[in-house]
Amino acid sequence: MRVQAFMFYGCAVFFLATDIVYWLWSGDWTGTTALALSIGLAGLIGFYIHFTVRRLEKANDGPLYEDDPEGDIADAAGELGFFSPHSWWPLFLGLSAATVALGVIFGWWMVLLGAAAVIMSSIGLVFEYYRGHFAH
Structure with missing residues (x-):
């Protein structure tokens, strides 16, 4: 490298x-x-x-x-890392980002809705495999 x-x-x-x-x-x-x-x-x-x-x-x-x-x-050779085989969170994150982008066109209320969805999707993606007190 x-x-x-x-x-x-x-x-x-x-x-x-x-x-x-x-x-x-x-x-x-x-x-x-x-x-x-x-x-x-x-x-x-x-x-x-x-x-x-x-x-x-x-x-x-x-x-x-x-x-x-x-x-x-x-x-x-060997393991390069862990990649989630069946995560839906990247799809939700992409749709949330698209909602933010469309909100710039159609209205600021949609930006706020999309930003909230981006935050929630990011939290879901980051903590998908969390194994602690707040595991889901």
Whole structure:
């Protein structure tokens, strides 16, 4: 994953060079600001990936399997995480977000209704497999 971090750093450098040329050529503040925000976003993502890789390497006492030049494909075998096989909450969350978007068109009362539905759907999605005092 270290390669991905450096790809985002490279994008940030490219956006920086493009931003400077764009500002000198056009003098437009809108595009210059948008490119500056792109520099920040690419740098932020690169820093996050770089930081996460360093943390994972410390936890694994060595390089990750995708950064190991002597690694095999079989090194990546195993469980990648838990993915819910039959959750309805993403559908409800998407419908709630669509209600918010349609509420901007049809009326603010619909935005408020959709926002409440988004909050309830998010809570349902996050706590779907919660096993505690408030388990459902």
